[in-house]
Amino acid sequence: MTLFGKLTWSAIPFNQPIPLIAAAIVMVVILGVLVWVTVKGWVPYLWKEWITSVDHKHIGIMYCLLGLVMLMRGFIDAVMMRSQQALAFHSEGYLPPEHYDQIFSAHGTIMILFAAMPLIIGLMNFVVPLQLGVRDVAFPTLNSVSFWLTATGALLVNVSLVVGEFSRVGWLPFPPLSELRYSPGVGVDYYLWAVQISGIGTLLTGINFVTTILKTRAPGMTYLRMPMFCWTALAACLLIIAAFPVLTATLAMLTLDRYLGFHFFTNEAGGNAMMFMNLIWAWGHPEVYILILPSFGIFSEVISTFSAKPLFGYRSMVIATLFICLVSFCVWLHHFFTMGAGGDVNAVFGIATSIIAVGTGVKMYNWLFTMYGGRIRFATPMLWSLGFMVTFITGGMTGVLLGVPPADFLLHNSMFLVAHFHHVIMAGVIFAVMAGITYWFPKAFGFRLDEGWGQAAFWFAFVGFYVTFVPLYILGFLGMTRRLQHYDVPEWTPWLLLSALGTFILLCGAVCQIVQLAVSIRRRDALRDVTGDPWDGRSLEWATPSPPPTFNFAHLPHVENLEAYWNVKQRAREELRLDRAAPYEDLEMPRNSPTGFVCAFFATIIGFALIWHIWWLMILGLIGAYATFVVFAWRDVPEYVISAEEVARIDSANRAVRQEALLGGQPS
Amino acid sequence: MAPWRGIADHCRLTTAIVFGALAVPEPGFADSILAPAGPVGAGDRIILLDATFIMLAIVIPTILATLAVAWWYRASNTRAAYRPDWTFSGRIELIVWSIPTLVIFFLGGVTWIGSHRLDPFQPLSSAKPLEIEVVALDWKWLFIYPQQNVASINKLVVPVGTPLHFRLTSASVFNVFFIPRLGSEIYAMNGMTSQLNLQADKPGNYFGLSAHFSGDGFSNMHFSTIAVPQAQFAQWIAQARGQGSVLDNAAYRILLRQSVTAPYTYRGVQRGLFDAVAMQKLPPGEGPSADSGAPRPIPGVGQ
Numbered sequence: 029m030t031l032f033g034k035l036t037w038s039a040i041p042f043n044q045p046i047p048l049i050a051a052a053i054v055m056v057v058i059l060g061v062l063v064w065v066t067v068k069g070w071v072p073y074l075w076k077e078w079i080t081s082v083d084h085k086h087i088g089i090m091y092c093l094l095g096l097v098m099l100m101r102g103f104i105d106a107v108m109m110r111s112q113q114a115l116a117f118h119s120e121g122y123l124p125p126e127h128y129d130q131i132f133s134a135h136g137t138i139m140i141l142f143a144a145m146p147l148i149i150g151l152m153n154f155v156v157p158l159q160l161g162v163r164d165v166a167f168p169t170l171n172s173v174s175f176w177l178t179a180t181g182a183l184l185v186n187v188s189l190v191v192g193e194f195s196r197v198g199w200l201p202f203p204p205l206s207e208l209r210y211s212p213g214v215g216v217d218y219y220l221w222a223v224q225i226s227g228i229g230t231l232l233t234g235i236n237f238v239t240t241i242l243k244t245r246a247p248g249m250t251y252l253r254m255p256m257f258c259w260t261a262l263a264a265c266l267l268i269i270a271a272f273p274v275l276t277a278t279l280a281m282l283t284l285d286r287y288l289g290f291h292f293f294t295n296e297a298g299g300n301a302m303m304f305m306n307l308i309w310a311w312g313h314p315e316v317y318i319l320i321l322p323s324f325g326i327f328s329e330v331i332s333t334f335s336a337k338p339l340f341g342y343r344s345m346v347i348a349t350l351f352i353c354l355v356s357f358c359v360w361l362h363h364f365f366t367m368g369a370g371g372d373v374n375a376v377f378g379i380a381t382s383i384i385a386v387g388t389g390v391k392m393y394n395w396l397f398t399m400y401g402g403r404i405r406f407a408t409p410m411l412w413s414l415g416f417m418v419t420f421i422t423g424g425m426t427g428v429l430l431g432v433p434p435a436d437f438l439l440h441n442s443m444f445l446v447a448h449f450h451h452v453i454m455a456g457v458i459f460a461v462m463a464g465i466t467y468w469f470p471k472a473f474g475f476r477l478d479e480g481w482g483q484a485a486f487w488f489a490f491v492g493f494y495v496t497f498v499p500l501y502i503l504g505f506l507g508m509t510r511r512l513q514h515y516d517v518p519e520w521t522p523w524l525l526l527s528a529l530g531t532f533i534l535l536c537g538a539v540c541q542i543v544q545l546a547v548s549i550r551r552r553d554a555l556r557d558v559t560g561d562p563w564d565g566r567s568l569e570w571a572t573p574s575p576p577p578t579f580n581f582a583h584l585p586h587v588e589n590l591e592a593y594w595n596v597k598q599r600a601r602e603e604l605r606l607d608r609a610a611p612y613e614d615l616e617m618p619r620n621s622p623t624g625f626v627c628a629f630f631a632t633i634i635g636f637a638l639i640w641h642i643w644w645l646m647i648l649g650l651i652g653a654y655a656t657f658v659v660f661a662w663r664d665v666p667e668y669v670i671s672a673e674e675v676a677r678i679d680s681a682n683r684a685v686r687q688e689a690l691l692g693g694q695p696s
Numbered sequence: 697m698a699p700w701r702g703i704a705d706h707c708r709l710t711t712a713i714v715f716g717a718l719a720v721p722e723p724g725f726a727d728s729i730l731a732p733a734g735p736v737g738a739g740d741r742i743i744l745l746d747a748t749f750i751m752l753a754i755v756i757p758t759i760l761a762t763l764a765v766a767w768w769y770r771a772s773n774t775r776a777a778y779r780p781d782w783t784f785s786g787r788i789e790l791i792v793w794s795i796p797t798l799v800i801f802f803l804g805g806v807t808w809i810g811s812h813r814l815d816p817f818q819p820l821s822s823a824k825p826l827e828i829e830v831v832a833l834d835w836k837w838l839f840i841y842p843q844q845n846v847a848s849i850n851k852l853v854v855p856v857g858t859p860l861h862f863r864l865t866s867a868s869v870f871n872v873f874f875i876p877r878l879g880s881e882i883y884a885m886n887g888m889t890s891q892l893n894l895q896a897d898k899p900g901n902y903f904g905l906s907a908h909f910s911g912d913g914f915s916n917m918h919f920s921t922i923a924v925p926q927a928q929f930a931q932w933i934a935q936a937r938g939q940g941s942v943l944d945n946a947a948y949r950i951l952l953r954q955s956v957t958a959p960y961t962y963r964g965v966q967r968g969l970f971d972a973v974a975m976q977k978l979p980p981g982e983g984p985s986a987d988s989g990a991p992r993p994i995p996g997v998g999q
Contacts, residue, residue: 125912198909204886205869205911209983210834295886295980301870302885335769338783344792366872367883368890371812378807382800389796396762397788401779403771417762425751428803434743434810437880438729441872441907505728507876509907513915517903519727 033641034214039192046127051190080620082168083578084153087175089472091150092465094175098182099143099458103538105135107531110496114528116514117521128513129196130215134185136199137219140315141226142182144453147461148322149178149233152261155468156237158569158576159255161246161585161592164618166239169660172624174229174236180628181226184635188218192639195219198511200308201282203293203301208286214639220283221635227272227279234268237261246568248587252346255567256332256339259346260325263353267314267321270357275311278304287638302367309360317356319453321349323460324391327413330463331395333563334410335402338591341394348394352387355380365433366440374433381431388424392417407563408482412463415490416455423451426501444504447497454493462489462541470557474574478551481544488537496530499523559689560682566594573682579615579670582679600690606683612676616667623660627653727903729876733923734895735820737879743810747803754799816880816892825861825893826854829970832864832871832884832906834954834981835913840943840965846936847943849951850919851959855929856899862892865974867952868981872907875921881907889974896923916956936961943969945978952982 041047065071078086108131112121123131157165165171188194195215197206206216241262245254254262282304284290291297293304332339339345361369361377395417404410426448429435439445462485470476503523508515548555561570571593572580589595600606634649636642732738769776812818819825829840840847852875854860864873864884873892874881877900882892896902905918924932941947943962948969972978 125915129909129912196912202870204980205909209980210869210911212984295868295976300887302888336771336778337780340783341785341789341792342783344789364883366816366881367885368816368892370817371815374815375808375811378811379800379804382803382807386793386796386800389799390792392758392762393788393792393795396758396765397785397792399762399765399769401777401782402769403776403778404766404769405771414762414766418759421755421758421762425748425755428751429744429747432743432747432803432807432810434740434814434880435747437814437816438737438740438744438876440881505730507727507729507874507903507905509872509874509905511909511914515915516918517727 035640035642040190047189076620079625080622082172082618082621084157084165084171085472085576087171088150088154091146091153091175094179094182095143095147095150098138102135102138102143105131107535109135110528110531114524118516120514125513126196130194132511133195133198138185140199141223142185144319144457145230146178148319151326151464152237152322154472155569156258156261157240158572158580159258159567160241161249161568161581161587162244163580165236166244167236168618169621169623170232171236172621173627174233176624176628177229177631178226180631180635181222183632184218184222192218200312203282203304204295206282207294216286217639220279221638224276224279225631225635227275230268231272234265234272237265238269246584246587253587253590256328256345257325259349260321263349264318264321267318267353267356271311271314274307278307278311305364309363313360314356317352319457321352323457326460326464327395327416330409330413330467331398333565334405334407335399337398337402340397342590344390345394348387348390352384355384359384362431365436378431378433382428385424385428392421408479408486409463409467411483411486412459415486416459419455420452423448423455427452439504441509442504443500443508443510446510447500447504450497470562471569471574474557475548475552475555476557476562478544478548481540481547485537485540485544488533488540492530492533492537495533496527499527559685561689566591568592571596577678579617582612582675583610597690604691606687609679609683612672614672615670615675617670619666619668621660623656626656630656727876731877732879733877733898733900733902734879735897736894737877739814740879743806746806750799750803754795814880816882818893820859820893820895823859825859828860828862830862830864830873830884831970831973832866833951834868834911835917835956837919838951840970844933845964846933847962847965848936849957849960852904852919852921853929853932854896854921854923855926856896856923860894863970864890864892867973869910870908871910874907875902875904877902886980887976899923899925913954913956937963939963948978954982954984
């Protein structure tokens, strides 16, 4: 046994230009950013305001930033896959199997766990406490730990680009392929530890938000007065609490197989790989609802705001959300109808799968009736929402098709399936995230995003989506299976070329999105949101200044009905004055804490050491992590005080602006 | 065939799907699951199309209604009535819950009947089927004809019009056995035996593949299925008996190594080989030889 375990110089792919160049570029960019930040003297600011921040708004923004960066990484993988398949007719293309396999594995892992999840959780972090009318989440430091553990996972996935290799067995490590015999490299270990560490972060987020939503709402905010997004966040977090331990346990079993010679899923000694399929999908299916339910919540907020109407059939929507939440746990077997479980079992799971569509269908109609009788403004968030509505419905349809066992017997694992899940995740989750980011951006940063570039990004994404994925549906009908590195069937070529063209259109959309951000930052004075309520919003986040102060609300709002802030505005317009301000008091807010960052530092060390079997380093990491916990647990002063004068100063400014906006500057 | 030509052909077919005129498969679309060459594929296809049309009946109006409502109630349309307080209607909620529920009831019936009628383990008819044993290996398919006592690698020859009864297992990792034009896929898994009943009604050469990723050589793991008249099948068997080696224990061990290969046949098979594999009496596939962590080339590629 050597000092560095399995780690040697041969782990660095000196002989392979693509990963090496990619890694070099990434490292140059990271170093460049670090140097720039240091030279500019921003390190103390970043450390105090962001890295050690326990403010849910800052953590939410960091989550979204991480998600967007990883979305780009995952998209680059996608471009490589589409171009490889476009070139690989009777040819090896430009990516040999051992690279191509890593790329599709990384693409799936990154897009679901390190792009979509951080984006959704980031929006939840930023929005939920504001919508509930509270000052922070239930456990602010734990929230910071969650974020940094997620970042650790993302870091480990990216380290695998340079040191060693990533998993080559797909985004879910199905044994026996993922067992030591068939995957002796460190790829699967990178996957396991990255997902385990970030999964613990996600579980903590679930616990944090369920507690926040159940226990810390503003006075008067009963369950049936919560905005729809909070309901969907609650449902998603309940799913996280129920499903993520299953993932942790399943991956732990695979880890035991690989590290300690256990036989849970091996071919030998009575292992049963089929059990892995059951367990991983018992997490995996709820996982997609963890992503899509908050997306539905975002669309509900956006459609209602931009139609200038309350959400239609709110109670029905709540029931539909909880219905989906429950049924999503009863359908996992539809991922492997083709294992031959028999007519009864397949039929029951097939029908359960289509039953979920009832809940989604109800939502679709309620959004439709929300628009009915409204005054619809087609701002960027609304465009994303409409694009979602007309697109998602057919994505749901192809999903139900795959849920009909005899149809699945023809389509299982085909390009039709690939098209289906991109259909619902891209037109569902990614469109929602884009709508949500555009919608809440002014709240977070105090200025709106540029409309023109935003609309261009939407149209490229919308058209690009169809051009990319409709050909994949057709390829499914032509019998093409997923994950092929090369192929010999001439009928597939035109569709693969068309799909690659679609990816290029999507790339234009991504470029527009980046340009939009740059243009908006440059024109931020023209786009400034002075009122704190740029869209004529209806829920409590719009009652705060943009960006909101650390404490969110000077006084916890008293909620009297479903549309808390709309109600306040209406009353102010009727009574020609704002509600009288209650006397201000000192506020206690949680102190910043480096716990999350330090935890993540040690988690990275532990993960890396475990991947490469460097046991002494792992022990050091564990000691460090334990010491961090002890220091945090025995801290003396968990909170600091914001003086009543400071609160009064910030709140009076906000009230003056509201007065101006709502009542045209009349004195109250 | 020029790519644009293919696109034109397939566009016609896509149109055909939309209008439901799929009774006659279009030329140039030969390998589609929508142009089945046997009863199982045809049964699967009917369920697929039925389910699609049942759902389209409600999906298309909903999409059109969404677009129409969004357009009519645009803020700039002064003729549209603004009803900011219209937020609930019990009657509409009833309809909103019933429409998808009724569709799912209907679809649930299709699912229930289809799942039972097209269960892959179900024999197709009372006629005596041809037995074929399938072993998925890294990265090739082994087909054993126990009644004829021959075996074939990466080439499946079957008689037209005869029910085929497959028993499948895997020597190493999971794979899915799939001949798109004959219908239903089924997993091949180590330590387990799955079954599949198919039948080819038309002579032809049908593309077959693995539909579950199985490692670096996965893309090479396809085979041709050649459906021929009974007499020709007998001829092929006779020919296979006359050449090649015998698939015994030692020959099987060579197959356990990771490799890709062109089709060939064995003139005989050791009795009970399939059961020995399925019951794990023989060792599993070897996997990659070196534990280097660095990417490895696939054995056999380019040979």
